[in-house]
Amino acid sequence: MSDSAEFLRKIPSIDQLLKDANFDRLSEQYSRPLVVQELRAVLAGLRKEISCNSRGLDFLKQQMDCLLDTVELQLGKRLQPSLVQVINATGVLLHTNIGRAPVSCEMGNQGIEVSSSYTNLEYDLTRGERGYRDQHIEPRLKRMLGCEASLVCNNNAAAIHLILNTFARDRTVLVSRGELVEIGGSFRIPNIMEASGSLLKEVGTTNKTRISDFESNIDDQTGLILSVHPSNYRITGFTEAPSLSQLSLLAQKHGIPLLHDLGSGLLFPSSHPALLQEPSVEESLRAGVDLVCFSGDKLLGGPQAGIVVGREELVVQLRRNPIMRAVRVDKTTYSLLDSTFLEFESERARQSVPIQKMLYATKQEIEERALSICERLTLESLSTVLIDGYSLVGGGAAPEQGIPSCLIALESSSQSANQLEVNLRGSNPSVLTRIENGRVLIDLRTVLPEQEDSLSKALNALA
Numbered sequence: 369m370s371d372s373a374e375f376l377r378k379i380p381s382i383d384q385l386l387k388d389a390n391f392d393r394l395s396e397q398y399s400r401p402l403v404v405q406e407l408r409a410v411l412a413g414l415r416k417e418i419s420c421n422s423r424g425l426d427f428l429k430q431q432m433d434c435l436l437d438t439v440e441l442q443l444g445k446r447l448q449p450s451l452v453q454v455i456n457a458t459g460v461l462l463h464t465n466i467g468r469a470p471v472s473c474e475m476g477n478q479g480i481e482v483s484s485s486y487t488n489l490e491y492d493l494t495r496g497e498r499g500y501r502d503q504h505i506e507p508r509l510k511r512m513l514g515c516e517a518s519l520v521c522n523n524n525a526a527a528i529h530l531i532l533n534t535f536a537r538d539r540t541v542l543v544s545r546g547e548l549v550e551i552g553g554s555f556r557i558p559n560i561m562e563a564s565g566s567l568l569k570e571v572g573t574t575n576k577t578r579i580s581d582f583e584s585n586i587d588d589q590t591g592l593i594l595s596v597h598p599s600n601y602r603i604t605g606f607t608e609a610p611s612l613s614q615l616s617l618l619a620q621k622h623g624i625p626l627l628h629d630l631g632s633g634l635l636f637p638s639s640h641p642a643l644l645q646e647p648s649v650e651e652s653l654r655a656g657v658d659l660v661c662f663s664g665d666k667l668l669g670g671p672q673a674g675i676v677v678g679r680e681e682l683v684v685q686l687r688r689n690p691i692m693r694a695v696r697v698d699k700t701t702y703s704l705l706d707s708t709f710l711e712f713e714s715e716r717a718r719q720s721v722p723i724q725k726m727l728y729a730t731k732q733e734i735e736e737r738a739l740s741i742c743e744r745l746t747l748e749s750l751s752t753v754l755i756d757g758y759s760l761v762g763g764g765a766a767p768e769q770g771i772p773s774c775l776i777a778l779e780s781s782s783q784s785a786n787q788l789e790v791n792l793r794g795s796n797p798s799v800l801t802r803i804e805n806g807r808v809l810i811d812l813r814t815v816l817p818e819q820e821d822s823l824s825k826a827l828n829a830l831a
């Protein structure tokens with residue numbers, strides 16, 4: 369012990385070290401306090417390594433020789449942005465861990481332009497007086513969906529929380545037992561209900577719920593009827609659930625609002641084979657649902673947001689709830705949402721919203737892109753073959769529906785599939801892939817066209 373303490377004293381003090389002119393150069397580049405802080409951290413690491421692993425004089429000398437480089441390297445790393453682009457070659461279109469839907473560069477640029485200036489966020493430029501944030505999306509949504517009103521908040525979970533708290537605090541909410549879902553990432557309907565101060569009243573059974581089950585549970589304590597789209601699973605077989613129209617009639621008869629948590633944010637019914645079972649906002653409204661809420665960053669292809677559409681009288685009450693102030697979104701989000709809805713209104717979304725483009729890309733288009741990537745590969749040790757496979761929508765939409773795709777299967781003569789996966793993940797930008805049957809698979813459906821060069825480079829660097 370005392371040996372080690374003695375030995376550690378051989379490490380010069382910070383003050384001594386800082387006399388080295390090279391540290392002045394670093395200080396000019398990074399500021400003196402940062403250099404001192406990093407130097408302290410590096411030396412602390414060194415002391416720990418020496419005392420824990422009984423390192424000798426050689427080790428200490430070697431570390432002191434490259435001390436400046438180590439500090440510079442650490443400072444460089446520390447001053448990199450943390451949130452960066454990755455290349456999603458997994459073929460899963462929507463995944464929460466990688467930020468769900470990417471927005472297009474055009475949408476992003478508009479968002480940056482708006483947020484790097486003052487804006488008319490909450491200001492009515494014609495009248496010269498205070499406006500309201502939702503003025504930037506409400507008129508468009510009214511025109512497109514025929515809804516009376518709309519509201520934006522931080523995400524769909526916040527929208528549900530706000531709605532429950534507004535209409536069912538200290539009251540009961542009727543939900544079918546088959547719809548008490550967990551969406552992932554700690555979003556569970558029963559928990560969110562508890563947090564909003566409302567009481568869950570489960571209705572029917574897991575596989576069968578009838579309209580009479582709802583009706584017999586309505587009393588003067590009922591605040592809301594909630595229908596949740598079972599977005600990430602299917603109950604099949606001996607099943608029954610009342611339609612939204614039936615629920616709407618019942619809700620109307622008793623003067624109770626009906627909320628449909630639709631999750632995925634498909635605006636209109638889609639003819640896409642993977643989305644035939646997916647409910648749409650328009651259909652919900654047509655069925656007479658009072659409020660529909662959905663995410664902005666799932667099938668809609670916009671930024672993280674929770675969007676509520678429905679009856680004006682109810683939306684007005686939501687806006688008045690003090691919680692609204694805590695879950696409102698900023699100008700960048702409004703701009704990105706506005707741009708996204710604009711693409712839908714102008715019927716260009718399939719060509720311009722990245723998630724929509726990915727959904728509708730044909731297998732042949734993906735095969736052509738895959739071939740062009742393979743042609744650019746130069747590594748002897750890497751072999752590629754194109755195989756048939758499936759992309760997945762993910763993000764709680766179309767849980768079982770794969771979209772036929774053309775995949776590049778990679779094999780290396782020098783690296784295992786796991787090593788390839790790790791090395792691709794470690795490249796800059798990081799490339800995320802999946803492994804199936806011992807092979808690394810690359811699905812170009814989810815790779816943005818502008819990332820293809822980086823992908824080829826990452827593959828060619830797999831030496």
Ligand SMILES: *Cc1c(COP(=O)(O)O)cnc(C)c1O
Pocket residue numbers: 523524525526551555596597598599600629630631632662663664673674763764
């Ligand atoms: C995704 C999802 C949510 C949660 O939405 P966030 O925007 O992530 O808060 C809630 N309900 C359903 C049905 C969903 O699919």
